[in-house]
Amino acid sequence: MMLCSFCLIILVSQYNVLAGNVYDASTKEPLPMVNIVIVGTEFGTVTDRHGYYSLIVGDTLKQFQVRYSMMGYGYVIKEIKFSEQDYLSIDVAMKMEPLKVQGILVSAKKKKFKSTAFMTPPSLSDKDLMMLPSFVEGDLMRTIETLPGVTKSSDFSTSVSVRGGSPDQNRVLIDDVPLLNPFHLFGLVSAFNSNAIKSAELYSSGIPVRHDASLSSVLDIKTKGVGRDIEGLSGVASLSILSGGLTMGGKISSLNSNFLLSVRRTYADKLLALFGYDLPYYFYDGYLHWETDINDNWSLVLSGYTGEDFLDIRDEDDESIRLIAFDWGNKVLALNLFHSNTDGDLFHIFGGYSNHDFFLRAMDTVFLTDGDIHVGTVGAEYTKNFKRNEITVGVEEYYRPFEYNVNFQMGFKYSYEDIWSNRISMYIEDKFDLSDYLILSGGIAFTHYYSESEEFEQENSDFFRAYRLSAKYFFDDLRAITFSFGNFHQYIVPGGTLINMGIDLPIYYWIPLGGEYDPEEAHHFNLGLEGWLKEDLYFSLEGYYRKYNRLLSMKDMEEIQITTEKTYYETMLEEGSGKAYGFDFLLKKEIGNLRGWLSYSFLRTDVVFGDEAYPTDWDRNHNLHATLLALLGKKYEAGVQFAFCTGNPYTTDLARCRYRKELMPYGEDEATWIELQGDKNQVRYPSYVRLDASLSRSFYFGNNELDVKLSVYNVLDSKNVFMYYYDYDEEPPIKEPFYMLPRIPSIEFIYKF
Amino acid sequence: MKKFIFLFPFFILFFVSCSTSEAPFEHRYVINLVLKPDMKFQRAFVDSTYRLDSSLDSDLTGVSGAEIFIVDEHSDTFRYSESDTLMGLYYSNDSFCVERGMEYLVNVFIEGEIISREVQVPGLLTIFSPGLLDTVYLSAPPLLIWNTCEHCFDNTYLIASYITGEADSADKYAPMLTTDTTLGIFFNRLLYKEKDTMYTISVEAMDSNAYHFGKMWYEYDELKEGEVIGLIGAIAFDTVAVWVRE
Numbered sequence: 001m002m003l004c005s006f007c008l009i010i011l012v013s014q015y016n017v018l019a020g021n022v023y024d025a026s027t028k029e030p031l032p033m034v035n036i037v038i039v040g041t042e043f044g045t046v047t048d049r050h051g052y053y054s055l056i057v058g059d060t061l062k063q064f065q066v067r068y069s070m071m072g073y074g075y076v077i078k079e080i081k082f083s084e085q086d087y088l089s090i091d092v093a094m095k096m097e098p099l100k101v102q103g104i105l106v107s108a109k110k111k112k113f114k115s116t117a118f119m120t121p122p123s124l125s126d127k128d129l130m131m132l133p134s135f136v137e138g139d140l141m142r143t144i145e146t147l148p149g150v151t152k153s154s155d156f157s158t159s160v161s162v163r164g165g166s167p168d169q170n171r172v173l174i175d176d177v178p179l180l181n182p183f184h185l186f187g188l189v190s191a192f193n194s195n196a197i198k199s200a201e202l203y204s205s206g207i208p209v210r211h212d213a214s215l216s217s218v219l220d221i222k223t224k225g226v227g228r229d230i231e232g233l234s235g236v237a238s239l240s241i242l243s244g245g246l247t248m249g250g251k252i253s254s255l256n257s258n259f260l261l262s263v264r265r266t267y268a269d270k271l272l273a274l275f276g277y278d279l280p281y282y283f284y285d286g287y288l289h290w291e292t293d294i295n296d297n298w299s300l301v302l303s304g305y306t307g308e309d310f311l312d313i314r315d316e317d318d319e320s321i322r323l324i325a326f327d328w329g330n331k332v333l334a335l336n337l338f339h340s341n342t343d344g345d346l347f348h349i350f351g352g353y354s355n356h357d358f359f360l361r362a363m364d365t366v367f368l369t370d371g372d373i374h375v376g377t378v379g380a381e382y383t384k385n386f387k388r389n390e391i392t393v394g395v396e397e398y399y400r401p402f403e404y405n406v407n408f409q410m411g412f413k414y415s416y417e418d419i420w421s422n423r424i425s426m427y428i429e430d431k432f433d434l435s436d437y438l439i440l441s442g443g444i445a446f447t448h449y450y451s452e453s454e455e456f457e458q459e460n461s462d463f464f465r466a467y468r469l470s471a472k473y474f475f476d477d478l479r480a481i482t483f484s485f486g487n488f489h490q491y492i493v494p495g496g497t498l499i500n501m502g503i504d505l506p507i508y509y510w511i512p513l514g515g516e517y518d519p520e521e522a523h524h525f526n527l528g529l530e531g532w533l534k535e536d537l538y539f540s541l542e543g544y545y546r547k548y549n550r551l552l553s554m555k556d557m558e559e560i561q562i563t564t565e566k567t568y569y570e571t572m573l574e575e576g577s578g579k580a581y582g583f584d585f586l587l588k589k590e591i592g593n594l595r596g597w598l599s600y601s602f603l604r605t606d607v608v609f610g611d612e613a614y615p616t617d618w619d620r621n622h623n624l625h626a627t628l629l630a631l632l633g634k635k636y637e638a639g640v641q642f643a644f645c646t647g648n649p650y651t652t653d654l655a656r657c658r659y660r661k662e663l664m665p666y667g668e669d670e671a672t673w674i675e676l677q678g679d680k681n682q683v684r685y686p687s688y689v690r691l692d693a694s695l696s697r698s699f700y701f702g703n704n705e706l707d708v709k710l711s712v713y714n715v716l717d718s719k720n721v722f723m724y725y726y727d728y729d730e731e732p733p734i735k736e737p738f739y740m741l742p743r744i745p746s747i748e749f750i751y752k753f
Numbered sequence: 754m755k756k757f758i759f760l761f762p763f764f765i766l767f768f769v770s771c772s773t774s775e776a777p778f779e780h781r782y783v784i785n786l787v788l789k790p791d792m793k794f795q796r797a798f799v800d801s802t803y804r805l806d807s808s809l810d811s812d813l814t815g816v817s818g819a820e821i822f823i824v825d826e827h828s829d830t831f832r833y834s835e836s837d838t839l840m841g842l843y844y845s846n847d848s849f850c851v852e853r854g855m856e857y858l859v860n861v862f863i864e865g866e867i868i869s870r871e872v873q874v875p876g877l878l879t880i881f882s883p884g885l886l887d888t889v890y891l892s893a894p895p896l897l898i899w900n901t902c903e904h905c906f907d908n909t910y911l912i913a914s915y916i917t918g919e920a921d922s923a924d925k926y927a928p929m930l931t932t933d934t935t936l937g938i939f940f941n942r943l944l945y946k947e948k949d950t951m952y953t954i955s956v957e958a959m960d961s962n963a964y965h966f967g968k969m970w971y972e973y974d975e976l977k978e979g980e981v982i983g984l985i986g987a988i989a990f991d992t993v994a995v996w997v998r999e
Binding site: 450561563564653654655656657658662671673675676678726732733735 | 802
């Protein structure tokens with residue numbers, strides 16, 4: 001680009017050239033479409049998608065003023081003076097001015113609304129994440145729960161259910177590479193550092209056919225790139241009561257590249273160690289995002305992620321004895337190569353590697369689980385634009401070797417060391433603008449799934465077909481009705497000893513499907529209406545029905561044959577079916593001083609395993625979320641988030657009895673009271689209510705900015721019930737509630753430089 | 754459309770108030786009867802479920818008036834007697850000796866109901882190593898070796914250990930399951946903290962009922978339609994006492 005500018009100078013040597021970059025003063029991101037006008041004239045230009053501009057003026061015009069303006073930002077006027085030189089480079093930082101209408105946001109959404117054949121997926125931007133109230137610190141997954149169709153089973157976990165699907169049925173992609181169990185702190189916070197995220201889109205309907213690896217949804221997360229053409233380093237340093245982090249990015253002109261590096265780590269263990277206390281837990285994560293423009297057509301994006309949690313509890317008397325050693329984490333490396341041309345055609349080649357590791361060791365040798373899943377991904381996709389058609393063809397391959405070892409004390413063990421699977425898919429999609437009022441989109445994917453385990457004497461080779469169809473009919477420029485349906489498959493399911501033991505943590509292990517286990521399968525049907533009530537007020541209403549033809553779930557331990565590893569694998573999963581239906585409503589005001597969204601979801605789920613039919617743990621029938629973000633002048637921002645939902649279902653206790661436990665095989669026993677449970681999930685906890693609030697203030701130091709954000713989670717200290725237990729110190733026993741998270745204040749410091 | 758939107762909160766309030774109420778109480782009989790070879794008396798407990806919201810004296814629980822009969826493969830029938838001292842406790846007399854490998858039919862009559870279960874007693878189980886009162890060292894633990902037991906369900910054995918004579922200590926030493934007849938890793942430094950102490954090690958073989966009941970110790974807590982709760986089963990076992998030293 002700079003080269004082009006110099007060429008231009010040579011060609012137009014009788015003129016002067018003013019060029020430079022325009023970027024957001026806060027985020028350092030380039031600003032496209034900024035109006036640049038010579039004051040008092042009609043001459044001007046606009047910045048390109050990289051925020052770059054160049055303006056040619058006659059060599060007689062030596063001194064003048066230039067006005068940089070953009071909706072949503074305060075204008076900037078620069079004094080320009082050419083003396084001897086005929087080229088001036090002026091970079092401009094623009095500050096967001098909330099009083100101005102941020103029409104560009106709406107324009108971008110409307111463009112997507114008009115160009116897709118499915119319901120526009122709800123999305124969150126980095127600014128939403130920054131402004132919304134935090135739980136300890138900004139968290140993508142805790143913000144996702146405010147979107148329509150999303151439910152949860154408790155505050156203790158950031159894993160979510162989308163339209164009735166189980167949490168494992170959400171495919172999380174970070175820069176197009178799948179990430180398994182993206183959680184820290186046993187699920188209390190997610191593995192995504194908000195400072196490194198540019199956007200997140202949640203596809204619960206109209207999911208493209210190339211995503212045929214999860215039954216429920218696709219969460220598409222894009223990491224942040226910084227100002228491509230801004231010289232020097234910029235970034236964010238953050239400190240919360242949970243962790244400290246640093247995010248830095250910048251341009252490397254010699255490589256025509258820019259990069260972003262983000263790291264985060266909890267520090268309580270180090271801090272407490274200074275006072276002689278031992279906290280045996282910490283986590284860290286880090287992102288890398290590298291973009292290079294190879295030439296005008298080719299660009300390359302390299303992304304990396306690593307994150308790990310460590311828990312190491314040792315015996316107080318003898319520190320060499322490890323009571324609990326528990327660590328888990330992910331590693332991702334993704335390479336994307338893009339080729340685009342002026343006709344809008346796009347060629348995309350990608351390759352990636354991700355690894356999920358899981359290690360749990362209890363009391364030295366009593367219990368040990370050690371597992372690794374590796375995923376190698378390669379693929380290519382080509383999108384060709386015709387006059388009314390946009391055709392995409394692609395191929396992708398996922399190679400997954402698994403290693404899983406479980407050892408109990410005294411020799412009982414099982415392992416799947418040699419099991420692996422390979423999934424290769426070819427797909428084609430066509431988006432067809434049938435008329436100005438109707439867009440159709442259809443796709444079909446052919447998948448070959450192969451799994452093998454020599455130890456289990458199994459080898460499977462199956463073909464599966466996925467198909468998707470969606471249509472959008474426009475009543476006018478602002479309203480459309482949408483329809484979509486398709487089938488979905490999932491090739492790995494959660495399992496492992498934690499689930500066997502009834503421990504509900506979102507850090508489960510994953511089991512590859514093979515042998516007698518066919519992939520899980522579901523069908524989605526969606527019918528919706530979306531558009532704008534006013535210029536800045538978006539709404540969507542979508543009803544859905546999901547039929548789960550085949551679900552697989554870990555059996556209770558007593559139903560699994562543990563004689564050999566082979567019998568264990570062959571008897572560990574139970575096949576079931578299910579359905580989910582409901583509708584989601586979203587009303588979103590995206591611009592102005594006061595913005596936010598109101599979402600309401602109605603949901604019913606029903607699964608059948610064996611002879612038991614029951615609603616799922618996350619079956620919250622009514623879910624209301626209201627989110628308000630207020631810009632209070634230039635220095636203050638406030639956020640409020642309110643949730644009011646039906647209580648989750650649970651299995652109630654119907655009676656109690658004396659449990660006679662034999663302590664020794666020849667007769668010694670003791671009797672304790674235990675509760676006897678009824679049918680699964682037939683009653684509900686009380687309604688769930690929560691209000692969160694935040695207030696942040698910005699302090700400016702030249703081009704730098706310090707944001708201090710105060711958040712209070714559960715302001716009303718609502719007593720939301722997590723579970724009940726019985727206190728047998730009294731007779732009759734007292735049913736005591738165990739509540740979810742109480743009021744939790746937090747403070748964050750975010751320094752942008 | 755706008756009016757419709759404002760109706761949503763009221764709509765939700767209405768539906769949220771329609772929460773499902775608590776399920777009713779379920780009455781079941783609770784029977785614990787485990788046949789064990791070599792025991793002079795066989796015991797059984799007959800009890801029932803109780804309401805969670807009504808007050809009870811724990812010492813007065815138990816169901817009296819039950820009739821318990823055991824029928825062996827030769828159609829000989831043995832009757833249990835009711836204890837005078839502990840309500841709900843029943844025991845066999847010395848004419849009934851449980852034989853290894855034999856099938857029995859257990860019949861329990863309670864207030865007009867008949868509960869029947871077939872029980873297969875596992876065969877002979879003997880610990881070969883270590884020997885009785887051997888001294889074993891944590892630094893060089895010996896192998897625990899026993900024979901393959903016939904009719905042991907799923908070839909799975911339950912191994913437990915505890916400080917000899919201290920029944921409470923059994924809780925501290927989590928029992929383990931294995932499908933082998935030897936144990937490679939046995940003594941755990943954390944579990945066997947009390948050195949120079951006599952520990953008893955037991956190996957149990959279970960029939961199908963005891964296996965499913967005992968494997969995860971949880972099956973007791975689910976109420977299934979029309980089923981009696983508890984365990985009517987059989988185990989065979991052997992124990993050995995050893996001195997554990999550092």
